[in-house]
Amino acid sequence: MNKQVRNADYTKQYNRKMLLKLLLKAPASRAELARDIGLTKASVSIMVDELLSNNILQELDCEHICRGRKPTPLTVNPCAFYAFGFFLNREVCKVGIVGIGGQCTELFSLSDVIGYAPSTVIDMACHAINDYMDKHPRIRKKILGVGISCPGRLDLPNGIILNPPGFESWHGYAICNEIKKRTGLLSYACDNADALALYNLRYGSCKNHSDFLLLLVDTGIGSGIVMKNKIYHGAGNASPELGHVSIKFMGRQCGCGNKGCLEAYAAIPMLLENSPYKNYYDLITVAKEDKDAYDLLSLEATYLSTAIVTALNMFDLKTICLAGDIITGFDYFSQMLHERINPVLAVQKKAPIQLLCADTSANYETISGANVLFSSYLDSSSLTLPGL
Numbered sequence: 421m422n423k424q425v426r427n428a429d430y431t432k433q434y435n436r437k438m439l440l441k442l443l444l445k446a447p448a449s450r451a452e453l454a455r456d457i458g459l460t461k462a463s464v465s466i467m468v469d470e471l472l473s474n475n476i477l478q479e480l481d482c483e484h485i486c487r488g489r490k491p492t493p494l495t496v497n498p499c500a501f502y503a504f505g506f507f508l509n510r511e512v513c514k515v516g517i518v519g520i521g522g523q524c525t526e527l528f529s530l531s532d533v534i535g536y537a538p539s540t541v542i543d544m545a546c547h548a549i550n551d552y553m554d555k556h557p558r559i560r561k562k563i564l565g566v567g568i569s570c571p572g573r574l575d576l577p578n579g580i581i582l583n584p585p586g587f588e589s590w591h592g593y594a595i596c597n598e599i600k601k602r603t604g605l606l607s608y609a610c611d612n613a614d615a616l617a618l619y620n621l622r623y624g625s626c627k628n629h630s631d632f633l634l635l636l637v638d639t640g641i642g643s644g645i646v647m648k649n650k651i652y653h654g655a656g657n658a659s660p661e662l663g664h665v666s667i668k669f670m671g672r673q674c675g676c677g678n679k680g681c682l683e684a685y686a687a688i689p690m691l692l693e694n695s696p697y698k699n700y701y702d703l704i705t706v707a708k709e710d711k712d713a714y715d716l717l718s719l720e721a722t723y724l725s726t727a728i729v730t731a732l733n734m735f736d737l738k739t740i741c742l743a744g745d746i747i748t749g750f751d752y753f754s755q756m757l758h759e760r761i762n763p764v765l766a767v768q769k770k771a772p773i774q775l776l777c778a779d780t781s782a783n784y785e786t787i788s789g790a791n792v793l794f795s796s797y798l799d800s801s802s803l804t805l806p807g808l
């Protein structure tokens with residue numbers, strides 16, 4: 421193939437993927453797509469007709485969603501492509517089959533993951549995947565692979581779990597290769613916080629935001645930064661770890677080698693250590709009436725806002741999406757964060773931040789896993805979607 425043909429093919433693929441990404445966020449007409457992609461309406465119409473005939477797009481019934489005469493809105497056929505979503509953390513492993521529209525059927529769930537050898541967990545999960553493919557030959561043709569959300573840090577190009585604390589038996593485990601060996605499917609992994617950020621970007625609370633920080637606060641602290649609709653990775657392919665930004669330079673020694681890390685103070689078990697509260701729900705429930713609880717919650721808000729301001733200064737973001745246990749009683753706690761962060765922004769002559777609550781719809785964790793694979797396809801210059 422000569423260079424010109426190759427370039428033309430690449431451009432065609434790029435534009436089709438751009439169109440699918442836009443339509444996965446919201447239905448749009450041909451004219452709106454042409455405007456957003458920067459192509460002529462005629463070029464978009466050719467592309468749309470091809471995708472409609474391949475059953476990848478669908479036309480929505482205008483009468484039901486539009487008032488007056490408006491162009492026919494298009495959407496992605498939610499069953500055009502599928503991926504297995506694989507979610508893994510210290511407590512649970514879940515697998516589901518997920519359509520690109522975000523619909524999920526759970527196939528496998530295992531609690532107390534730490535109690536099992538990694539190969540046993542992967543054997544059981546892959547058995548569920550192979551069993552599903554045997555029973556659904558028609559869907560099998562549309563399955564792109566397995567998307568994995570698991571504890572980080574990860575060696576992303578090689579799909580290897582590196583050294584997440586409290587997850588020692590999985591250190592050095594080549595999760596992508598092990599799944600591929602057992603299922604024959606292409607597998608991509610990213611850490612839980614990045615997967616959640618990408619999920620909220622495509623299906624959840626951040627659909628209308630191209631740049632934001634997702635801050636996952638529960639037993640640990642994870643972070644994912646989305647910039648210009650893509651997850652941000654550094655020079656070594658790693659994600660920014662806000663949990664390991666120091667908030668006290670003479671503070672507690674952290675397992676990461678640094679001192680005074682945010683995670684060593686603001687991860688929920690660390691916050692509640694030596695307090696009478698069993699979990700975050702207990703704390704936030706009484707914080708409005710009980711001064712000790714209020715003071716402890718205020719301390720958490722101060723810890724998190726200190727690190728958030730650091731992130732805002734470094735990445736010039738305007739939106740923070742909170743996820744994990746910390747979203748219990750979101751309105752009350754987010755007010756505390758606003759009170760600490762916005763005065764700093766005012767000094768910098770910047771607008772107040774927007775605090776969002778991460779989406780926790782049914783099966784969101786499993787869908788976030790599958791979406792790792794959808795995102796890999798839609799953002800890749802080399803992976804070709806079937807039928808495109």
Ligand SMILES: [Zn+2]
Binds near residue numbers: 678
């Ligand atoms: Zn640390």
